[in-house]
Every structure is written in C-alpha cells, then in structure tokens.
Amino acid sequence: MSTVKHIGVLTSGGDSPGMNAAIRAVVRAALYYDVKVTGIMRGYEGMINGELFEMDRKSVANIIQRGGTILKTARSEAFKTTEGRKKAYENLKAHGVDALVAIGGDGTFTGANIFISEFDVPVIGLPGTIDNDLVGTDFTIGYDTAINTVVQAVDKIRDTAESHDRLFIVEVMGRDSGLIALRSGIGVGAECILIPELKTDINELFNRLEYGRKDKASKIIIVAEGDEAGGAFEVAKNVKERFPNYDTRVSVLGHIQRGGSPTCMDRVLSSRLGVAAVEALLEGRKGEMAGVVNGHVEFTPFKNAIKHISELNPGLLKLVEILSL
Incomplete structure (x- = not known):
C-alpha cells in the first residue's frame, strides 16, 4: 500500500495552455482516491516562501478552459541552492505534504530530480511547455x-x-x-x-x-x-x-x-496526465515524467526526459521541401 496521503501540486517555468486543466485533474484525482491535496503558488519559489493552501473540488471549478495557471508560476534562483531546497522541504513537512506533482519543463524536472535525491518526497512531473521538446511524450501540454x-x-x-x-x-x-x-x-x-x-x-x-x-x-x-x-x-x-x-x-x-484557451487536445492530454500522475504516486513511482506515447501513458525518468529532442522527424522536413514548391 502507498504511504502517500497528501499531494502538493505546482506549476513552474514558462506557462502553457492546459496547465489549469492539469491542476484540475490532479486535484480531482487526489480527492477521488481520498488523498488530501495542497496547491503551491509560484512554483518552487512559493514552496520556499510557504505559499501553500489546501484545495478542494471548488478550487478547480470552471478552470479547464482557462489559459495560464491559477497557481501562478515563477523561476526560482533560491531553489538552485541547498539552503533553498532545505527550506522548501521543511515547508512541505510543516503542511503535511508527502508527495508532489510538478508541472513544467526541463528546468522544473532538473530541480525536481535534485530535490528527490536529497529528500524523501516523491515527485512525478507533467510536461507543461509549449516547445514540445521533452523526451517521453508525443506532445507536451500547451504545444x-x-x-x-x-x-x-x-x-x-x-x-x-x-x-x-x-x-x-x-x-x-x-x-x-x-x-x-x-x-x-x-x-x-x-x-x-x-x-x-x-x-x-x-x-x-x-x-x-x-x-x-x-x-x-x-x-x-x-x-x-x-x-x-x-x-x-x-x-x-x-x-x-x-x-x-x-x-x-x-x-x-x-x-x-x-496564452489563450487550450484546445480540446491539450485539455484531454492534461486531464489524462494529471490523473496518471496521482495514480503513479499512489503506486510508489517517483522521479519520472508522465507522457503519452502512441496513445498510451508512459513514464520517463527525469534525467532522460530533460534531454532536448535534437533530431527532427525527417518526414516533416521532406514535407516542407515538397509543399513549398
């Protein structure tokens, strides 16, 4: 049985359409499985500053269609330091949070990977970036x-x-x-x-x-x-x-x-991955990004997911050459 009883959720780095849909899915999935859920404002910076609050079903009502992120987002220089991460951990423990869902890109996952190597808080990541440059998912949230x-x-x-x-x-x-x-x-x-x-x-x-x-x-x-x-x-x-x-x-x-209201594809992707992240934590997984590959939810270790895609689909490149005539 999983020991996870209280999940925190945050968004970090650049915002992307669909982040709110992902937050909504994480909150409702956690409550479905009788797990307490806490929102963390402004990403890792808010975790350091203690900007945590309990969320319920009403907290995520009427947000699936909204762009941006209701949890706000920020880049945190303090989280790059040992002292900053230690303070973030202490704030999580003070609020009873024992697992995290981090929505963001390679910077978010790099920080999460270091954090879980230092402290006993499992983290599952969701690929929230418009660039679609993470390994382990066909499409990222917002692309x-x-x-x-x-x-x-x-x-x-x-x-x-x-x-x-x-x-x-x-x-x-x-x-x-x-x-x-x-x-x-x-x-x-x-x-x-x-x-x-x-x-x-x-x-x-x-x-x-x-x-x-x-x-x-x-x-x-x-x-x-x-x-x-x-x-x-x-x-x-x-x-x-x-x-x-x-x-x-x-x-x-x-x-x-x-910005802008997310497409249906991004809303469904975010919803699938948000639920998958909660279920993964309850199964004891950590240090992985949830993604969809060939229509199926797959998990990729952070250290592999953050490697930027350098080889583009040759078929798409050929299309450009053919269709530009």
Missing part, C-alpha cells in the same frame, strides 16, 4: 494550442500579404527548439522554415525566393527565434539587401503563443 495560435495569426497575416503582394517574415517562439516553427510552418504553407536544429543556408533561402513560383501574391517565411540566422529582423535585413524590390515586412508573434 497544440501554441501551434494553432501561430496558424491563426499567420492566416490573418497572409490576408494582408496577398492584398499588398508582400513577403512576411514571421518569428515564432523556439529559442532552442524549432518544433513550433516546423509544424506551424507546414500548417500555414510557408515558403521556408528556419529552425535552430538545422544550419541555415541563406543562399538556399534566396534561391527559393528567386526561383519559386512567380505568380504567388504572398510569401511567408517562418523563423524560430533561436535560429542561427539571428531571428526575423536579421533575416529580413538579408532579404532586403538581396531583393530590394520585395515589399518585406516582419511580424514577431511573441507571447501570444503562450
């Missing part, structure tokens, strides 16, 4: 919403691009990962997609623009913010120098990609 946000925004931009025969260079989030750019770029029919995982050949970009379809009224280039070419403004500068006759414009989508 589907983020790419749909990009697609909706670029569809609107293309209306203007076609009306004025313009070339738009659109920058999307992805400092280390180009997965948002890749999938959304395919979805909007971009002429070119520039991502951090692949070396940018600016001359290849020029060739596509020069020898591509001449009758296209609009052209869209999607650039991940971490691309080695230097982001959308630097790419635009190069394009303007090479093609001064093009009416070239830049649009940086920025943080709108993090």
